[in-house]
Amino acid sequence: MTYIEKIKNFSDKNIRVLDKVRVITKKEEGFDGVLIPNSEEDGLVLKLSNGYNRFVEFKNVKKIELISRGEKIASIPSIKITRKKGLPNVVLIATGGTIGTHVDYKTGGVFMCRTPEQIIATVPRISKVVNIVRMLSPFTIASEDITPEQWQEIAGMVAREVNKKSVDSVIVTVGTDTMHYLSAALSFSLQKLSKPVAVVGAQRSPDRGSFDGSMNLLCAAHYCKSKIAEVATIMHGSSEDDYCLAIRGTKVRKMHSSRRDAFRPINDLPLAKIWPNGRIEILNQRYTRRSDSKTILKTGFSKVGLIKVFPGSNPEIMDWYIKKGYKGIIIEGTGLGHVPTGESSDKTKSFDKKLSWLPWVKKAVKKGVVVAITTQTIYGRVNPYVYRNLRLLNRAGAVFCEDMHPETALVKLAWLLANHEPSQAKELIKKNFAGEISEATINKAFLY
Amino acid sequence: MNYEKLGFKCGLEIHAQLDTNKLFCSCPSMLRKEDPDFRVERKLRAVVGETGKKDVATKLEEVKDKLFVYEGYDDTTCLVEMDSEPPHMMSREALMVSVQVARLLNMNILKKVLVMRKTVVDGSNTSGFQRTALVAEDGFVDTSLGRVRVNMLSLEEDAARKIKEEKDKIFYRIDRLGIPLIELRTEPDIKNPFHAVETAKKLGTTLWMTNHVKRGLGSIRQDVNVSIKGGTRVEIKGVQDLKLMPKIIENEVLRQKNIILISKELRKKSSPKLLKKDFKNVSKIFEKSKSFLKGKNVLGVCLKGFKGFISREILPNRRIGTEIADIAKMVGLKGVLHSDELPAYKVSAREVNGVNKALSCGKSDAFIIAAGEIGKCYQTLELGVDRLKQFFKGVPKDVRAARPDGTTAFLRPMPGSARMYPETDLPIVEISDELLRVERVETPEQKFDKFVNMGLGEELASQVINSRKLKDFEQLLVTYKKIKPTELAKMFFGAKTELKKKGITKLTIKNFSELFGLINEGVLSKDSYVEALTMLSKGRSRKVVEKKFGVMSEDELEKLVKKVLKKHGSASFGALMGLVRGEARGRADGKMVFKMIQQLKK
Structure with a gap:
């Protein structure tokens, strides 16, 4: 039974959410308030005149009287846009997540903004920086529910838009949890990208005064005006509301579950610092500049698994992936890329041979599955030579992913395998496509 | 004054800090004096309220466009206060204390508690809202003038405390943010200003009975709601000193009476329609002025039919003009000048005439001028004219701030009733049967009777109940059972005065424990408690004291x-x-x- 059906049990009037009602309990107490939606099964929620919500258990309710009909749920505020000449034209692709939502203050319900007018209502200042000419929304989902098929869909959309002459750049809004997977997927899919593509989200909800998304969006608009033609995430650079960091899509990672400045560059410097007033400071000189070249869409993602080894981990898990037809496996090794082998010394006799990953890596490679090594330290580069165990792993046919962090390696391998033969993919994973591999590891890039 | 005839209505809102850990994280509820370990600068964005429009109160705050600097400590504040981590589950201990208080006030305790977000835009909450939850309702407290209904008890988080204000920057310390507050709201059953004090005291004492409510300045804060017939409900915030409460209430009654009168006269002389927001830049007139206006942007507005009204007193030393000056200060200007007070402050008669001419002011008109940053001048005049228009209708619906002299200053318009919406980061909190099994505490009356029965005498008993050391005393009573309660009380509460004579002002509970330990064991006579305590307070050991003052064999x-x-x-x-x-x-x-x-x- 739905909430409203349960409510209707107590009244002959056709009571709706947001109607003003009087709930009379079996003890003959009366509560006046506005009926609010509620997800708990056993009761209803009233918004009292003092502003508080009050829970009333269904089992205590005798009847519900209608006092007056309520208003409709407040519509999403929107601001009329006037396009200004001389400002860059930006297309906004909204995919879900905290940013670009509106909280209905009566019900607490969350609604997606559907039009540029609604989005801009949350950041009025953006219309002084860019013209948002269009808003596309292929789907609306929380980022943890996004699949590689949807990366592909977004990539297709971005490619179509950036190849239009009338469009100067694209902003993609997305939930933050898997934002860095998407930014990597876009980075690989959009080859010869000639315009800035900003990927933006929010760590705090838009109902509150401390919403971070409006500054992120504003800085993203400034990024759209910049000369950097790369996919970059634009999120808070510090816990303060001072500036955002533009971080290369393949080098960025969400490094905190809740802070505003959760997005950090891994083994790389941010591309730029962007202040809400429009100031841009380039931090990384090695970036791709805007050009007139046509962006080529090369996308698609194959099934690739991601496994983390740990002391005592059972390598048989690899067999599951092999049997399920995965074309690639990324291993998050320890330190420089180690997996347990039991062969580090003659004295490791106590090591249970079944725990060695080497036979399973060999088996996978033999079956044509690409096995690629990254590190669970997240920062730093893997190395196939320093220790004997690494060499054994290397000899077993695993390929080492340089300074790519595990999720970028995952997206890259999935992308390579969708577009190349496994033998080629195995070679190409070590080749740089979108700034994902830096030849030199810069000192300042650690814990930036 | 005959308050009944005036149609006097008055209710209280009492906020009391609990000394549990914080409400939505496990940080200690501890205010710090040291310099903070870190500072974080943030901005707040004005959010569109429930009606789809920005709240009037929000709008006024927004004009401030301030930067907020939050100061915190590495060891006693965490990411929750910083709005960088979602809230943790509501403190069970705070809920338990709420249950205890609710019972003392004969309230109904709710089965399920829904946490709400109340929009706050002055920057005192890092999130932009304050979390609050209704826990109990429909109670009462008995007073000498009858029953005062206590219609709600809510549990909410305290705001950050303001440290200082610089130009466009407000500094807040987040050590206070998140301390649990019990808010009690009464119905307007209070009969007169002194009755308000009695009720506040009664509620305060009741809260203290739990032994988990903080004492000391600032730990209990009162807001007073006052209205009279023909007036309107005005909320006065931050009445900390109970001694000042009657004066503040009397003044508010007087203020409302005056405004009702002024409003009547005003309607004869002018109308809101005549108040045009026709602002003119009159800087030129002051180019060679000897006043502080020289070289500044000066913006003026003519107020048709207002001559004499701006300087009308609504309270001693507080005029209509003062209320406009309050707005100017909020916007960030030093104040405003108006024609009723000019020429003065080295503004010459010629300059006044100049302004009159420039603004086309007639003989029965008045003007206000604001000087400084041009944007701020606009905001001041804009909001000022809006405020003046309200006086036609009578007493404006204000939230006012109590001032140390017993008057009040305009703080902001009364917010719309519903600036609250559900806190989506937390599930509904169940008040479980287990929670309800929390120990019952005695009412102040019960405690008083208990102490009297112990032989304390009525005077001492009421001193004990109102003392901030009540909790310590009750603990000592249980620990040192061989000492007569009266004697224990006399020594414990009399020691301060006795030792002050000897120049000793610092006494710790440990000193007392040692003292009473010696007496309880029969090694020390109570006759020598002053001498023994003197030594203990100077850091001498129990043994030394025993040797010197111990009972002779x-x-x-x-x-x-x-x-x-x-x-x-x-x-x-x-x-x-x-x-x-x-x-x-x-x-x-x-x-x-x-x-x-x-x-x-x-």
């Missing part, structure tokens, strides 16, 4: 009595008592001395 006392008898054998019994006790210096109990002399004199 029977042998020792016998020796002393014999010595005195030998010397003064012929003296009267009373004199002998005095001599022995003098020599014993408090180390001998009176009764024992009496017995010994009686025995040996034979």
Whole structure:
């Protein structure tokens, strides 16, 4: 039974959410308030005149009287846009997540903004920086529910838009949890990208005064005006509301579950610092500049698994992936890329041979599955030579992913395998496509 | 004043800090004096309210466009206060105290508690809202003038405390942010200003009975709601000093009476329609001025028919003009000048005439001018004219701030009733049966009777109940059962005055525990408590004190009595008592001395 059906049990009037009602309990107490939606099964929620919500258990309710009909749920505020000449034209692709939502203050319900007018209502200042000419929304989902098929869909959309002459750049809004997977997927899919593509989200909800998304969006608009033609995430650079960091899509990672400045560059410097007033400071000189070249869409993602080894981990898990037809496996090794082998010394006799990953890596490679090594330290580069165990792993046919962090390696391998033969993919994973591999590891890039 | 005839209505909102950990994280509820370990600068964005429009109150705050600097500590604040981590589950301890208070006030405790977000835009909450939850409703407290209904108890988080304000920057310390507050709201059942004080005191004492409500300045804060017939409900915030409460309420009654009067006259002379927001830049007039206006942007507006009204007093030393000046200060200007007070402040008559001309002011008109940053001048005049328009309708619906002189200043318009919406980061909190099994606490009356029955006497009993050391005292009572409660109370509450005479002001609960331990064990006579406590407070050990003041053994006392008898054998019994006790210096109990002399004199 739905909430409203349960409510209707107590009244002959056709009571709706947001109607003003009087709930009379079996003890003959009366509560006046506005009926609010509620997800708990056993009761209803009233918004009292003092502003508080009050829970009333269904089992205590005798009847519900209608006092007056309520208003409709407040519509999403929107601001009329006037396009200004001389400002860059930006297309906004909204995919879900905290940013670009509106909280209905009566019900607490969350609604997606559907039009540029609604989005801009949350950041009025953006219309002084860019013209948002269009808003596309292929789907609306929380980022943890996004699949590689949807990366592909977004990539297709971005490619179509950036190849239009009338469009100067694209902003993609997305939930933050898997934002860095998407930014990597876009980075690989959009080859010869000639315009800035900003990927933006929010760590705090838009109902509150401390919403971070409006500054992120504003800085993203400034990024759209910049000369950097790369996919970059634009999120808070510090816990303060001072500036955002533009971080290369393949080098960025969400490094905190809740802070505003959760997005950090891994083994790389941010591309730029962007202040809400429009100031841009380039931090990384090695970036791709805007050009007139046509962006080529090369996308698609194959099934690739991601496994983390740990002391005592059972390598048989690899067999599951092999049997399920995965074309690639990324291993998050320890330190420089180690997996347990039991062969580090003659004295490791106590090591249970079944725990060695080497036979399973060999088996996978033999079956044509690409096995690629990254590190669970997240920062730093893997190395196939320093220790004997690494060499054994290397000899077993695993390929080492340089300074790519595990999720970028995952997206890259999935992308390579969708577009190349496994033998080629195995070679190409070590080749740089979108700034994902830096030849030199810069000192300042650690814990930036 | 006949308050009944005036249609006086008054209710209280009381906020009391709990001394549990914070409401939505496990940080201690501790205010710090040291310099903060870190500072974080943030901005707040004005959010569109429930009606789809920005709240009036929000709008006014927004014009400030301030930067907020939050100061915190590495060891006693965490990411929750910083709005960088979602809230943790609501503190069980705070809920338990709420249940205890609700019972003392005969309230209905709700089964399920829904946490709400209340929009706050002054920056005192890092999130931009304050979390609050209704826990109990429909209670009452009995007073000398009848029952005052307490219609709600809510549990909410305290705001950050303001440290200082600089140009466009407000500094807040987040040590206070998140401390649990119990808010009690009464119905307007209060009959007069002194009744308000009685009710506030009664509620305060009731809260203290839980032993988990903080004491001391700022830990309980009162807001007062006042209205009279023909006036309107005005909320006065931050009445900290109960002694000032009657004066503040009397002043508010007076203010409303005055405004009702002024409003009537105003309607004869002008109308809101005549108040045009026709602002003119009059800077030129002051180019060569000797006043502080020289070289500044000066913006003016003519107020049709307002001559004489701006300087009308609504309270001693507070005029209509002062209310506009309050707005100017909020916007960030020093104040405003108006025609009723000019020429003055080195503004010449010629300059005044100039302004009159420039603004086309007639004989019965007035003007206000604002000087400084042009944007701020606009905002001040804009909001100022809006405010003046309100006076036509009568008493504006204000939230006002109590001032130390017993007057109040305009703070912001009364917010719309519903600036609250559900906190989506937290599930519904269940008040479980287990939680309801929390120990019941005694009402102040019960406690009073208990102490009187112990023999404390009514005066001492009420002193104990109102003392911030009540909790310590009750603990001592349980620990040192061999000491009579009256004596324990006299020593515990009398020590401060006694030791002050000796120049000692610092006494710790440990000093008292040691003292009462010695007396309880019979090694120390209560007669020498002042001397013993003096030594203990100076850091001497229990042993040293025992040696010096410990009760004499029977042998020792016998020796002393014999010595005195030998010397003064012929003296009267009373004199002998005095001599022995003098020599014993408090180390001998009176009764024992009496017995010994009686025995040996034979």
